[in-house]
Amino acid sequence: SRTIVQDGLNVKIFVVKPENVKQDAPVFIFIHGGGWVLGDYHTHRRLVRDLVVYSGAVAVFPEYTPSPEARYPLALQEIYAATKWVSENGKEIGVNGSNLAVVGNSVGGNMTAAIALMAKEKKGPSIKLQVMLWPVTDAGLDTDSYHDFARERFLTRDMMIWFWDNYLPDLDKRNEIYASPLRATREQLKGLPPALIQTAENDVLRDEGEAYARKLEEAGVPVTLTRYGGLIHDYGLLNPLADLPAVQTALLQAAALIRQTLAS
Helix, strand or coil, rough: EEEEEEEEEEEEEEEEECCCCCEEEEEEEEEEEHHHHHHHHCHHHHHHHHHHHHHCEEEEECCCCCCCCCCCCCCHHHHHHHHHHHHHHHHHHEEEEEEEEEEEEEEHHHHHHHHHHHHHHCCCCCCCCEEEEEECCCCCCHHHHHHCCCCCCCCCEEEEHHHHHHHHHCHHHCCCCCCCCCCCCHHHHHHCCCCCEEEEECCHHHHHHHHHHHHHCCCCEEEEEEEEEECCCCCCCCCCHCCCCHHHHHHHHHHHHHHHHHHH
């Protein structure tokens, strides 16, 4: 790991490379989940490693400051700074910073969507693909899947309320598109990078992830939406589920799209 400095922010990054990787390799930023409060490189290491091995691309994992120590939008500013640093200084870590994807799971998927919106608004860096794995896209907490899977699940509605309260206690600010990308207008979504969104059938977040895919599609963004049947939230992260055929297929799908998009 190393600490990079960009736009006045210090951000610790981990760089994960496949074996025998060439200089100038394609790269993806990986933004971890854990409700903005929990999670770090070590809890996400296997998931990141699988994506690196399957895609042949290098992962850069920013260790953003968790909530409640840092509240919205500091983590996003840190991730944006790390993304910008990679795009401008990729050579320092042996990657081609202009051949870049952004990937995230759960709230990392929320921040992936936000980084894509931010990069559009700030006119850079250029992102070729956004991959959102079972993402949070809205602070509403009131979809059918929120009602169906509210209790006795790996991720419950009460846990999501607690996560949101830690990350962004100001209810008005939850309407901002960097917090709730689902509330972006068609105009704001237009021209965003191609997207892959994966959702889990038995997950409170299922409906908002699928709704975001539909909104992207309506805005003309090339999007693939896949719902994985029978799976729960964070299926790709949980080590006991890592060998399930559906979980491996999901990771292979994401990695194949990263590989193909960054090869062209």
